[in-house]
Amino acid sequence: LKKLLFLLGLFTVLLYGYAYNDKLLQVYAKIIPRIALMMHPGETLPGNNIGICLLYEKGDEEGAQRLSETIRAAYPDGLRYRTLALSLFPYGEHRFCRDSHLLFLFDTDEARMRKSLDFAKAHRIPTMSYSSRFLDSGVMLSLYLGKTVRPYLNLEAAKENGFTPDSLLVRISKIYGTGGAR
Amino acid sequence: MIRNVSIRTKVIFAVISFNVVLFSLLQFQLGSKVHRYFEQSEQAKNTLLVETVMPVLALNLSFGLDNATKDYLEDIAAKNSNVLSIVLRGGDGRELFAYSNSAEPVREDAVAGDTLIRRSVTDEVTEETIGEVEFRFSNSYYEEMRSEHQAFTLRFFFITLILLALFITWLNQAFAPLKTLLEKIKRYDPQKNNFPFGLSHQQNEVGIIQDAIVDMTGRIKSYTSELDQLNEHLEQKVDERTDELLRTNDSLRREISERRSIEDELKRANEKLQQLSITDALTSIANRRHFNAHAKELWSLCQRQQLPLSLVICDIDFFKQVNDTYGHLAGDAVLVRIADVLRSALKRGTDVVARYGGEEFAILLFDQDRESAENIVSHIKEQLAVTTYPEPAEGVSGVTMSFGLCSHAPEKNDSLETLIRRADDALYEAKGAGRDRLVYMAYEENPPLH
Numbered sequence: 001l002k003k004l005l006f007l008l009g010l011f012t013v014l015l016y017g018y019a020y021n022d023k024l025l026q027v028y029a030k031i032i033p034r035i036a037l038m039m040h041p042g043e044t045l046p047g048n049n050i051g052i053c054l055l056y057e058k059g060d061e062e063g064a065q066r067l068s069e070t071i072r073a074a075y076p077d078g079l080r081y082r083t084l085a086l087s088l089f090p091y092g093e094h095r096f097c098r099d100s101h102l103l104f105l106f107d108t109d110e111a112r113m114r115k116s117l118d119f120a121k122a123h124r125i126p127t128m129s130y131s132s133r134f135l136d137s138g139v140m141l142s143l144y145l146g147k148t149v150r151p152y153l154n155l156e157a158a159k160e161n162g163f164t165p166d167s168l169l170v171r172i173s174k175i176y177g178t179g180g181a182r
Numbered sequence: 183m184i185r186n187v188s189i190r191t192k193v194i195f196a197v198i199s200f201n202v203v204l205f206s207l208l209q210f211q212l213g214s215k216v217h218r219y220f221e222q223s224e225q226a227k228n229t230l231l232v233e234t235v236m237p238v239l240a241l242n243l244s245f246g247l248d249n250a251t252k253d254y255l256e257d258i259a260a261k262n263s264n265v266l267s268i269v270l271r272g273g274d275g276r277e278l279f280a281y282s283n284s285a286e287p288v289r290e291d292a293v294a295g296d297t298l299i300r301r302s303v304t305d306e307v308t309e310e311t312i313g314e315v316e317f318r319f320s321n322s323y324y325e326e327m328r329s330e331h332q333a334f335t336l337r338f339f340f341i342t343l344i345l346l347a348l349f350i351t352w353l354n355q356a357f358a359p360l361k362t363l364l365e366k367i368k369r370y371d372p373q374k375n376n377f378p379f380g381l382s383h384q385q386n387e388v389g390i391i392q393d394a395i396v397d398m399t400g401r402i403k404s405y406t407s408e409l410d411q412l413n414e415h416l417e418q419k420v421d422e423r424t425d426e427l428l429r430t431n432d433s434l435r436r437e438i439s440e441r442r443s444i445e446d447e448l449k450r451a452n453e454k455l456q457q458l459s460i461t462d463a464l465t466s467i468a469n470r471r472h473f474n475a476h477a478k479e480l481w482s483l484c485q486r487q488q489l490p491l492s493l494v495i496c497d498i499d500f501f502k503q504v505n506d507t508y509g510h511l512a513g514d515a516v517l518v519r520i521a522d523v524l525r526s527a528l529k530r531g532t533d534v535v536a537r538y539g540g541e542e543f544a545i546l547l548f549d550q551d552r553e554s555a556e557n558i559v560s561h562i563k564e565q566l567a568v569t570t571y572p573e574p575a576e577g578v579s580g581v582t583m584s585f586g587l588c589s590h591a592p593e594k595n596d597s598l599e600t601l602i603r604r605a606d607d608a609l610y611e612a613k614g615a616g617r618d619r620l621v622y623m624a625y626e627e628n629p630p631l632h
Contacts, residue, residue, distance in 0.1 A: 026246070027245070027246060027247070030244075030245055030246040031245045031246075031247075034244060034245065034307055037307060079307060079308065080307050080308060147249070147253065148247065148249035148250040148252075148253045149247055149249060149250060150247060150250045151245070168237050168238060168241050168306075169241070171238055172238055172241050172242055172245075172247075172250065172254075
């Protein structure tokens with residue numbers, strides 16, 4: 001029975017790990033650096049890089065790696081004269097993401113997500129999750145997967161955390177509110 | 183000339199003119215301003231649309247959200263009816279999206295009358311050109327507007343015509359009472375006082391005019407009556423005066439006629455008196471007084487013109503014996519007959535024969551010298567030789583005459599008396615030389631004594 005449970009767990013973990021869609025990851029890779037900039041309109045980011053921190057569960061490490069590589073591939077020369085500083089940490093080590101300009105959150109449980117969000121709020125870091133269900137928890141951005149794929153913006157959460165997203169971003173995004181999607 | 187145009191025509195003309203001017207103003211307003219503003223507005227709207235779309239498009243492209251881009255552009259095309267087509271190309275020139283609102287394929291070039299706006303899509307973050315988008319807008323709105331305007335124009339004319347027809351009908355009805363009134367006024371005869379209307383008691387224009395005319399006809403009637411009376415009286419007066427004038431005229435005419443008759447008689451009497459005053463009563467030739475006056479005139483004339491004047495004084499030989507033998511009546515008959523012979527011997531009006539004394543005659547011959555005078559005397563003597571005498575002198579025969587002649591072309595200091603004296607002297611000499619002859623004596627102031 002233990003063996004069976006192990007295999008089932010392993011399968012679930014493997015299945016979980018492969019649950020990240022490549023196409024979606026490519027979309028994320030394309031928009032993440034840009035959104036990192038667009039969440040700070042009118043601000044001059046310190047340093048000469050764009051810091052992006054990816055938090056993942058241990059089973060999603062590969063997915064995180066793939067996203068990181070895809071981002072680098074999409075922006076090999078960085079963006080707007082800035083290099084991309086990509087860092088990957090498992091949940092629980094989010095303290096290393098203190099200087100990031102965007103915190104990308106892979107799927108996790110609610111408690112870890114909450115801690116990460118509290119951390120982001122404390123350090124005024126915009127958050128983006130792979131799954132849009134975490135918008136309910138206070139994640140600022142995700143992707144809306146409807147007829148078309150669009151940014152999914154939790155405007156209330158962004159404002160609550162002191163961010164005023166770029167107006168163009170607001171315009172092209174689907175706005176998420178406490179009353180449901182808009 | 184414009185005064186002769188009726189008010190109705192003027193009103194209709196004014197309405198038509200007003201409509202034409204109003205319509206022309208509308209046309210001008212629409213043609214020159216509204217169309218231009220509308221076109222500018224459309225262009226501005228199209229440009230604004232493109233400028234609004236471009237950043238979103240750029241962001242979507244930079245995000246790689248192709249479906250969102252298509253969705254967005256389709257939404258734009260759906261909400262803007264004048265968008266004919268949208269073509270989006272990537273940075274590599276590959277067509278990412280193409281939209282057309284018709285079955286026709288998307289055109290590369292701009293169709294005449296349409297507006298083509300082409301823009302490069304620039305990534306705002308990297309400032310790189312990441313694509314190109316092309317919008318084609320239809321300008322059919324302009325044609326639609328023109329078509330609507332033409333339809334409006336037709337409707338406007340149609341409605342104007344109907345309104346004008348209604349207006350003319352109404353105007354005819356409004357003028358009908360005035361027309362009737364006018365006809366009655368034309369037929370109005372002050373003598374008959376046949377104006378058929380009374381006071382209208384209406385306050386409109388026709389009523390006011392009718393009341394005024396009724397009032398006027400009343401006054402005309404009163405004045406006509408007075409005029410008739412005056413006229414009758416005047417006619418009587420005129421008749422009376424005319425009769426009086428006719429009578430006076432007749433009286434005057436008679437008076438004038440009588441006066442004329444008296445004047446004629448007076449004239450005749452005067453003429454007779456004048457004739458008598460210069461004529462010898464017995465022989466009816468000029469008397470001595472006339473001879474003297476005529477001699478002075480001829481003498482002056484000859485003096486001025488240096489012409490000869492001849493004077494013959496003649497006397498009947500032995501006339502006393504005739505009187506004694508046959509009586510004075512016979513003597514008078516002889517005088518009358520000899521006067522006729524002398525008168526008939528003179529052929530010119532300027533020559534005069536006059537009874538100079540009892541049986542003495544004088545003959546003045548103007549512009550005749552001695553020779554001519556002697557010829558005339560010779561002719562007289564010949565006539566005397568064959569002359570017979572009337573009763574009671576029928577027994578008288580062989581009566582002769584003695585003649586004294588003086589001819590002279592008078593000069594300034596010469597005198598008529600000398601001429602007469604020299605002719606008289608010549609007669610005296612002819613008598614002394616045995617009678618029945620002519621003696622000539624030249625004009626001399628102081629002739630030698632014989």
